[in-house]
Amino acid sequence: MPSRVEKLTAISVQQKIDYFLFTAAPSVKYFSGYFFYFEYGISPFHFVPAALFVKPSYASTLIIADNELQQEQHLLPGILVSHYLSYGYESPTQPAQQFLQQLFAALDTHNSGTTRVGIEPSSFPKLLADALIQRYTGIEFVDISGEIQQLRAIKDSDEIDCIKKAAHLCDIGQATVLQHSKAGLSELELFNIVCTAIESSVGERVPLMCDLGSGIRTAGGGGMPGNKIIESGDLVLSDFTACLNGYWGDSCNTIVIDSATTEQKEIFTRIKETLQMGIDAIRPGVRALDIDKLMRSHAGNFPHHGGHGVGIQYHEEPRIVPYNEMILLPNMVIALEPAIYRENFGIRLEHLVVVTENGCEIITQFQHRFER
């Protein structure tokens, strides 16, 4: 299997591209393994958190801020690393200048006459484009965003391993909700019990996107946890999307606190059937929209996607939605999440699967359970 950097060779030949320069965090992660921990937002010490120069079958250099050294543990083989001075207390911070200095050192021998550079313009800073144009007369930029998105839809085996590990953190989250949720606890208290379980399992902080809503809030899909107190008879909808080393897992369960109504039990059963129908239908050659249509035919319509690809972003191709004719292929990773929302409650169930040669393998391991 070719390395991900080598997958760029075909694009470079087809588009006559001399080299690639990635500044979008997902692409840097995809081609280099470098993950920028994003929970603190934008760093005042960075120009970009990282950039990756790739000349297929020649060189790949990752340029990162020198205050992010601890993140190098996940780098893919063959990636050279160049650090730029970011934080310092004895001189002014000049991240853009420091970054450009390292970048030019990597690029200088690769520019002469007309040089075509593959970039993703929506996340390519104007400052960087201007600096390159000024230094390298004849440089031309080629938008390769679409090609990269297509590449990323089909996962390599090491990526599937990463996603499985992230999915395991979601499993831990769902088990913790089953074990610890009870009347009298606030949503935020339950959320932090979940965080403790997930984070302790890997010994580090874990970015965790989630819906964790109870009672009437489940009618709107859940929402972020708040101070609402969980009450007897409430449903609790827990959608956990955890990020480990730059790959996401995804999962959703809905449980009842104490006892459910007959209608709620029936709807839970219907959604569980719907999810199983969707999973059973996933195989290479099927179109994304067919899976979506099948699930809506059993659950009725719901106001969001039937599912989506998962990887370095928590929502990517293949989108399981009514318009998407994309053909499913082996090694796509897909979350399915059918739902029914009523006036006073909602039930959504989600599993994460990887498409195999003949069907799919479920990679979230938890069991959907409504009553305990």
Next chain:
Amino acid sequence: MPSRVEKLTAISVQQKIDYFLFTAAPSVKYFSGYFFYFEYGISPFHFVPAALFVKPSYASTLIIADNELQQEQHLLPGILVSHYLSYGYESPTQPAQQFLQQLFAALDTHNSGTTRVGIEPSSFPKLLADALIQRYTGIEFVDISGEIQQLRAIKDSDEIDCIKKAAHLCDIGQATVLQHSKAGLSELELFNIVCTAIESSVGERVPLMCDLGSGIRTAGGGGMPGNKIIESGDLVLSDFTACLNGYWGDSCNTIVIDSATTEQKEIFTRIKETLQMGIDAIRPGVRALDIDKLMRSHAGNFPHHGGHGVGIQYHEEPRIVPYNEMILLPNMVIALEPAIYRENFGIRLEHLVVVTENGCEIITQFQHRFER
């Protein structure tokens, strides 16, 4: 007091700027009040989370993704809002195109002939620059990054109120450490107890940057919490930097679990004195480097800044560092954090202050306590 948008008038006159277009999240927050919640990283549904068009004394339009509507509660008066279609399940996501459509609607009547636009090029997407150049012949871009950074160093009274609220969350964090830390607890368990207390106090998730290290880890400044078990005789260093509605607070304490050595007690006292000396010296007219030098004269040198400005970013001007001749002025908000690190332990104490007419006011309310 002029509104923050009106502060741009002087820059527009001086640099002959027709209008401003902000895409950096800190500037969008500063001039519009709009805060993008960043804990989930980059959204696959966004081109930029938000952009702000400002023509001083004429119009200010915020362009945001339509899946971020709930964040409009903090908008400043006089800001018009334009939404672009972001998430959808019935048609492909095209955030860049959708964004540009809304932006052009706001800009079309403000471009004719040579139009000079103030931007921050390090965070201005190339795609956006290219689209503007193509649509508006004669457009010119002016880098106003430096001016914006200077403006932001001096806070308005509503900003100081926001920072005080964030500082209060840090106070809650420090009180929680004092109350709950004990031998046998892991750093991550303690961290999540702190999160529960902070988040429950406002009823929502709170981005929390922190050092929370124990024992030998305090010698290196703390670090992110991990699975290390807190032991009797350990120091616990807790640096909490919480973000509420886009403004940060900052604080640090160091405590001992059970009993401290004589050397540790002496060093705690020395750092507490150092911090007080720094606070006592802060007043308008003093240079940033004088505060830094004074603290190092009492504590000895330490391998980081003596302090830094705090606001929409957790580290901004005035940096309290050896090279910085910036003159302190009223309404600057400054964190001071002197430290002493030894081979086996480290002690750092931090307070957040606002510069007043005659000195400064401490806005973190917790007391630094070493032994309980």
